[in-house]
Amino acid sequence: MYKSQFIGLDEKPCDTKCLLCDCTFVLPTNETDFLTHLFKAHRLVIADVSKIASLRSYIHYWRVKFREAPLTTYCTTLLMDCTPDGQPSKNEHYFLLSDCLSEDKTLRNEIHQAKLEWALAQQEAERTDKSFKRGCMFCRTEFCGSRIIYIKHLFQKHNLHLGKPDNLVFVDELLDKIQNNIESLICIYCEKTFKDRTVLKEHMRKKFHKCINPYNKMYDKFYINNYSESEGTTWKQGQPNSEKNLDLGGGSSENEDEESSWSDWNDESIEIICLLCNYSNNEFACILRHMQEAHNFDFEETVKDLTFYEKVKIVNYIKRQIQLQQCIFCEAKSDNVLEHMKNQQHFKIPAQKVWNHPEYYFPMSENDSFLYNLDATSNSDEESDIENLPEAM
Known part of the structure; x- marks a missing residue:
């Protein structure tokens, strides 16, 4: 319905006209002023604004619609006993624009x-781009070709927590923002300004401020899980309670805390669960062997020609189907879906058009240990690097 008209995806500050008049506001910068204007000037309230992926695009669509028909065509009418400025008054009319309207829900x-x-698409472009070139913001090391290696270096050598690379997007812009803060002597966590680099270094070390501020919405753009449809899932939820030291001097920090952090991530006691049943084991090879012997499903052979992202989608697709008691191949629903798949020899994946959708990029559960081991089915050093970093975000 709407994608052909889609605008403002990157949400850079831009003049945006009101839905109902020619007043202009810079969105998303002046969003609060804009919403206040809607209420006071037009008695219009937009429900769940925070859940709209691009307010500018949403406004653009409804501005066109409201030229064609009055508010009452699309909005719910509410009666309140006060005027927009708070004065008592009986049965004042207000309008609510929400996803109770099917057109609004579809638009959102x-x-x-x-x-x-x-x-x-941006993340995939960054992942495959080999032209990346950047010097470390803390030491003199130069990096070429891989953003993943650069992010890994920041964590290993300087204890700077940005999160797992497969959750990052617009990496260059994120690194620019962090480097600008450091060069401006601003702590990247509490965002206070200090008099010199030495004082900043000591502050970040003693206060454990070696990660970005999880409450600054400016950073939401840089984490893929913020684009997920699931409510309440944000990059800040995985923010570590106890951080490691950030070495602004450029030296290696091979201390016990860092080793403990990495050993936690690589702990072999973490249980991995079969994609098709409840069998678990802490060895990924045992899981793969179990799937082959118990379910006649050769996962490695199935995904051998797929990209890392396609493997992620396959895993999440299979888990979703099993959770819904639906066959992974024909999608038939059954009270005993494994028996159905065995009888029909349906332990195989369907055509790519069935599972290759963005919705399957996101895991069915947090900290999915099977996904952590996907690099074991790949020959790509770059893909292996992705899963070697701890879950910092």
Whole structure:
């Protein structure tokens, strides 16, 4: 319905006209002023604004619609006993624009989907780009070709927590923002300004401020899980309670805390669960062997020609189907889906058009240990690097 008209995906500050008049506001910078204007000047309230993936695009759509028909065509009318400025008054009319209207719900979903696809396309471009070149912001090391290696270096050598590379997007812009803060003597966590680099270094070390501020919405753009449809899932939820030291001097920090952090991530006691049943083991090879012997499903052979992202989608697709008691191949629903798949020899994946959708990029559960081991099915050093970093975000 709407993707052909989609605008403002990157949400850079831009003049945006009101839905109902010619007043202009810079969105998303002046969002609060804009919403206040809607209420006071037009008695219009937009429900769940924070869940709209691109407010500018949403406004653009409804501005066109409201030229064609009055508010009452699309909005719910509410009666309140006060005027917009708070004065008592009986039966004052207000209007609510929400996803209770099917057209509004469809619009919100399409904007979200378009923004998700836009972000994933950007992330894929960054992942395959080999022209990356940047010097470390803390030491003199130069990096070429891989953003993943650079991010890994920041964590290993300087204890700077940015999160797992497969959750990052617009990496260059994120690194620019962090480097600008450091060079401006601003702590990247509490965002206080210090008099010199030495004082900043000591502050960040003693206060454990070696990660970005999880409450600064400016950083939301740089984490793919913020583009997920699931509510309440944000990059800040995985923020570590106890951080390691950030060495602004450029030296290696091979201390016990860092080793403990890495050993936690690589702990072989973490249980991995079969994609098709409840069998678990802490050895990925045992899981693969179990799937082959118990279910006649050769996962390695199935995904051998797929990209890392396609493997992620396959895993999440299979888990979703099993959770819904639906066959992974024909999608038939059954009270005993494994028996159905065995009888029908359906332990195989369907055509790519069935599972290759952005919605399957996101795991069915947090800290999915099977996904952590996907690099074991790949010959790519770059893909292996992705899973070697701890879950910092």
